[in-house]
Amino acid sequence: MDVHLTIQEIIVRLSLAMLIGGVIGFERQYKNRPAGMRTHILVCMGAAIIALIQVEIAASALEDATNHPELTGVIRSDQARLIAQVVSGIGFLGAGTIIVTKQSVTGLTTAASLWAVAGLGISIGMGYYSIAITSSIGIFIALTLVKKIIHVPTTKKLEIRYLHKQETKEFINRYFEEHKIEIEDVNFNVILVGEEQIYTNIYTIDLPRGMTYAEVIEDLSIHKNITKLRLVSI
Structure with a gap:
């Protein structure tokens, strides 16, 4: 049994990451925010690539364990290791979009959207399509509709x-x-x-x-x- 991803599956996952990242990035670019469509596409696809690599590492470990039962206790694969680096590393990119002045702090929403898009990329790369699609809808609603529906008075x-x-x-x-x-x-x-x-x-x-x-x-x-x-x- 071949546990590795096919080239078609890889193309589908990366294309979906490009599409979802682009949609969210378009909204940010339309509002003239620091990180636009290309940045969000790259973040989402980059996270998806890391997730795909992690899936392949796990598949290779499973294949080796199947072909060499005597090494079952030796071969190990932690699917969360690379993903954890994406979650922490994306903070540096998000920090670059935050602008602090004496009067205000801007870019926090864009930084959060980059972090969320990285999460979408991970879910797509791992093949969790239902999580990715549902979450992308929620993120887009948070960026576009929440402010129009719920008015929070500010001092x-x-x-x-x-x-x-x-x-x-x-x-x-x-x-x-x-x-x-x-x-x-x-x-x-x-x-x-x-x-x-x-x-x-x-x-x-x-x-x-x-x-x-x-x-x-x-x-x-x-x-x-x-x-x-x-x-x-x-």
Whole structure:
């Protein structure tokens, strides 16, 4: 009995890895994320190749044990060994997609998608098609539909740069009170440019239901003394 993979089976598994990795990568590239379609295809196919090699190693060990019964206690094959290296090694590639700045951290979802795609590649390479196909559907739903269906409110920091402290500060506070916007925290800074004092307040605010940050920024921007408005994620 031939326990080795046929060339047709290898082609099918690698093609499926290319297809599934490409679909998930297309979604990431469409959203202009650090790792796109080619990266996801390569990760998925690479993991599948490692899994195929591990399958062949196990098949060779089984074949040797069958042909040489006297070596049954000597011949060993651990199918999880190479796969474990893929799971840990993909973290380095995912880390390269994460961008950390003073204001935000981006690329976490793409790093997670690369890690998940590696798992898909392993399942395809090992021949677990039902796991691969079902999981790929779940991953694609998580990347595309979850954010549209489930809205999770997040606390943001609103940075406001302005001139003439007292007048503008009163306008900002009055606006927050009238619109029932809660101020959870505020940090401030002042610099002197020529003869002008420029104030920068960073507010941690909680918006009431139905109000958006875009509305707040648009409303506050009408004041002549406010020179800059932006959101800072935390």
